[in-house]
Structure formats: C-alpha cells, structure tokens
Amino acid sequence: xxxxxxxxxxxxxxxIALDGRPVTTWTPKVWSGGGExxxxxxxxxxxxxxxxxxxxxxxxxAPVALADRVGRSxxxxxxxxxxxxxxxxxxxxxxxxxxxxxxxxxxxxxTGAWRGDAEADLPGLDLPVQVFxxxxxxxxxxxxxxxxxx
Numbered sequence: 001x002x003x004x005x006x007x008x009x010x011x012x013x014x015x016i017a018l019d020g021r022p023v024t025t026w027t028p029k030v031w032s033g034g035g036e037x038x039x040x041x042x043x044x045x046x047x048x049x050x051x052x053x054x055x056x057x058x059x060x061x062a063p064v065a066l067a068d069r070v071g072r073s074x075x076x077x078x079x080x081x082x083x084x085x086x087x088x089x090x091x092x093x094x095x096x097x098x099x100x101x102x103x104x105x106x107x108x109x110x111t112g113a114w115r116g117d118a119e120a121d122l123p124g125l126d127l128p129v130q131v132f133x134x135x136x137x138x139x140x141x142x143x144x145x146x147x148x149x150x
Contacts, residue, residue: 001019001120002119005017006117013028016037016134025037026131026138028142033047033048033055034046035135035139037131040128042060043059044058044059044128046132053070053072054067055132059128064129065077065128065129067132067136070139075087084125084129085099085100086133089104089107093110096109098122098133118141122134
C-alpha cells in the first residue's frame with residue numbers, strides 16, 4: 001500500500017512510501033498542474049492540460065500513462081495497454097475507488113483530515129502508475145479545495 005504525507009507545508013511536497021518504505025518525493029507544480037518525482041532510477045514528469053481534467057505521465061521523456069476525465073464521476077488511467085477505471089467512492093470524503101466492472105478492487109482515500117495524508121491500494125498497477133494515480137487524486141483534492149475557497 002502506498003502512503004503520502006505532506007513533507008513541507010509551504011511547498012506542498014509529499015513523501016510517498018510503499019508498505020512503510022520511502023520510495024519517492026512528489027513535488028507538485030503550483031500554477032501549471034502536475035509535478036515530478038524520481039522512482040527506481042527514473043525521472044517522471046506529471047503534466048496537466050491546464051483545466052485539471054487530463055494528466056500525462058512521462059518516464060525519462062517517454063509516455064507511461066494518461067489520466068482522462070479526472071474530476072468526473074468516472075475517470076480513467078490508460079497505461080501499459082490497459083484502461084483502469086476510477087469513480088467517486090464517497091461524495092462527502094472525496095475517496096476515489098478503482099473498479100473492475102462494478103466491483104471495487106482498490107482506491108485512494110484520505111487518512112488525515114487536516115494534513116492531507118492519503119493512502120492508495122491499487123492492485124494490478126505498476127508502481128509508477130500507482131504513484132501517478134495517487135498524485136492525480138492529490139491534485140484533484142487540491143484543486144477542489146482551491147475551488148471551494150474562491
């Protein structure tokens with residue numbers, strides 16, 4: 001299971017661990033959406049389209065995954081020739097669940113109401129795609145918080 005904990009209040013960076021072992025730090029880009037992280041010796045760039053509904057992940061400049069329709073009731077991540085479908089798990093909490101058909105097989109949920117901690121259980125996804133899905137949801141929550149404040 002992946003966990004994300006804010007490592008800096010001012011920069012918005014997150015320490016990401018797999019089963020309690022640190023694996024990367026995600027540094028989001030404040031104004032353009034997306035961010036970057038290093039994982040298993042590769043550099044990954046997470047880029048947004050500016051509207052917050054589509055994100056792409058590149059590893060060392062090569063396409064890895066694409067998230068589409070983020071923020072809708074159902075959205076997808078395409079990676080490795082497969083499409084992974086997510087949907088809202090709870091309207092009140094903002095949880096996002098990974099589904100196969102109508103069966104929930106995993107998801108991303110908040111674990112800390114004030115700090116922004118989260119955990120992701122995403123079986124069947126490669127580790128870089130799991131980190132990407134987690135960071136997409138963190139970005140979604142951040143965008144929703146900014147929208148609610150304005």
